[in-house]
Amino acid sequence: MKPENPVVWFEIYVDDLKRAQKFYEAVFNLKMSEMPMPDTGEEMEMLFFPSDPESKNRASGALVKMEGFSAGNNSTIVYFMSDDCSIEEARVESAGGKIFKSKMSLGEYGFMVLATDTEGNMIGIHSME
Numbered sequence: 576m577k578p579e580n581p582v583v584w585f586e587i588y589v590d591d592l593k594r595a596q597k598f599y600e601a602v603f604n605l606k607m608s609e610m611p612m613p614d615t616g617e618e619m620e621m622l623f624f625p626s627d628p629e630s631k632n633r634a635s636g637a638l639v640k641m642e643g644f645s646a647g648n649n650s651t652i653v654y655f656m657s658d659d660c661s662i663e664e665a666r667v668e669s670a671g672g673k674i675f676k677s678k679m680s681l682g683e684y685g686f687m688v689l690a691t692d693t694e695g696n697m698i699g700i701h702s703m704e
Contacts, residue, residue, distance in 0.1 A: 585636035585653050586621075589694040592640045594671070596622050598693045599638065601670035602663050603655060607638065618642050647695025654687070654699035663700045664688045 589595040596607050607622040619641040626635030636653070657663055661678045667690045668674065675697060676689040685703040692698060 580632045580634070582634045585634055585651075586639045587636065587653060587692070587694075587696055587698075588644045588646050588649070589638050589640050589692075589696075590646045591694065592620050592622060592638060594693045595638050595646075598670045598672055599624075602666045602672065602690075604666075647691075649696060652689070652697050652699050654701045657700050657702040659704045660686050660688045660700040660702040664690070 587595070599605070600607060605625055607624060610621060610623055612619055612621060619639065621637040621639050623637045624635055626633075655663070664674060664678055667688075671693040673691045674688065675691055676687075678686050678688050680686055685701060687702075688700040690698055690700070
């Protein structure tokens, strides 16, 4: 098997789906979409990040509100791609989040910002500039 990015999906658990949607749409300047959920007997709501099923080596994911899974205090950080992570960093606080670590150099590996969303989840933003 050719070595490729094995990550294909991520879920960010939230307590307030609409509040989290507003945050992510504002920070990353995108629109999330709803998808009807199958009747599995469990109450779950999801909003999907934009994605292209034909794209290779790029993960997609969703905001998820589900009984028994609360937001924040998780041990996984999802990093979002950016042309220049200082652009999204500038939007975080006005969208209701907090900057944990301002744009910092990773040397030859680019730059990163760490922030918390409106639900208390830590996210990363990565760019090469």
